[in-house]
Amino acid sequence: MIVPYSHVLLLAGILFAMGVVCAVARRNLIMMLIGVEIMLNSAGLAFVAAALRWQQLEGQVFVLFIFAIAAAEVSVGLALIVYGYKRTGSLDPEIYNILKW
Amino acid sequence: MRGKSKSGPRALNSSLHRDSMTLYAAIFYTSAAVIVTATGMAITRRNPVHSVIYLIISFFGSALLYYLFGAPLLAALEVIIYAGAIMVLFLFIVMMLRVEPSGLRRPSLLQWLPAGVIGLVYLVVAVLVVSTDPGSQTTLKTGLARPSDFGQFLFQRYWLSVEIVSFLLLIALIGALYLGRAFVEDRGDRKEEEP
Numbered sequence: 001m002i003v004p005y006s007h008v009l010l011l012a013g014i015l016f017a018m019g020v021v022c023a024v025a026r027r028n029l030i031m032m033l034i035g036v037e038i039m040l041n042s043a044g045l046a047f048v049a050a051a052l053r054w055q056q057l058e059g060q061v062f063v064l065f066i067f068a069i070a071a072a073e074v075s076v077g078l079a080l081i082v083y084g085y086k087r088t089g090s091l092d093p094e095i096y097n098i099l100k101w
Numbered sequence: 102m103r104g105k106s107k108s109g110p111r112a113l114n115s116s117l118h119r120d121s122m123t124l125y126a127a128i129f130y131t132s133a134a135v136i137v138t139a140t141g142m143a144i145t146r147r148n149p150v151h152s153v154i155y156l157i158i159s160f161f162g163s164a165l166l167y168y169l170f171g172a173p174l175l176a177a178l179e180v181i182i183y184a185g186a187i188m189v190l191f192l193f194i195v196m197m198l199r200v201e202p203s204g205l206r207r208p209s210l211l212q213w214l215p216a217g218v219i220g221l222v223y224l225v226v227a228v229l230v231v232s233t234d235p236g237s238q239t240t241l242k243t244g245l246a247r248p249s250d251f252g253q254f255l256f257q258r259y260w261l262s263v264e265i266v267s268f269l270l271l272i273a274l275i276g277a278l279y280l281g282r283a284f285v286e287d288r289g290d291r292k293e294e295e296p
């Protein structure tokens with residue numbers, strides 16, 4: 001017996017909200033990517049707890065895929081950030097408004 | 102306790118340890134407090150290097166929770182991939198680019214008030230749903246998915262998804278390589294045009 005499942009869900013929800021705040025409110029492209037990472041990690045936590053709750057391994061399998069998605073997203077995202085930094089010389093997302101009408 | 106045979110022979114083995122239930126709960130709440138604190142510090146630091154370090158602490162706590170929930174392979178992968186590879190990649194980029202410390206964005210009241218109200222409503226509804234759902238009150242029993250069982254389950258049932266996700270990683274690798282290369286060519290073209 002560990003804890004009620006709802007407590008794990010609440011922890012994952014709190015972490016997800018923190019990730020949303022970090023992704024939305026920070027004025028830095030790298031911090032926005034870090035916020036996405038926090039969100040993916042909290043989703044993985046909920047999946048692992050659900051795998052234990054229903055005694056099914058599918059939840060853990062899905063976390064493995066989340067890891068792969070996170071790695072792909074981070075590599076492409078950071079490459080894009082480096083590319084944008086070399087073009088504009090800044091990491092402030094408000095600089096990136098070439099497409100803005 | 103084996104899972105129902107319908108749900109697969111390799112369902113998590115679970116065993117009851119009633120005597121040590123408070124210890125598991127203590128481990129969970131301690132790790133949860135550490136994770137939330139470290140993540141809170143991470144998203145509020147002005148210097149990205151500090152936030153990356155705090156986030157590594159947070160991911161170590163998550164790995165502890167994975168281990169507690171009976172996923173030792175995922176706990177190891179969390180440390181290796183998240184805390185090891187991804188965060189070190191962030192650290193490299195932060196040190197490669199000259200990142201000036203930046204605070205929170207300060208939008209006007211008209212912008213953040215609707216977002217804040219809607220987010221608050223969602224938060225209240227989510228807490229209500231989670232706390233009133235009878236299914237979520239069930240206490241988690243300790244279980245363990247051995248890495249060998251996990252691997253066999255993965256490659257017997259989801260081998261196609263594994264192949265697809267490996268292909269996705271290959272595409273991400275090619276994309277990152279292309280993004281790194283395109284700028285060099287672009288600059289070369291511009292140099293050609295200038296003289």
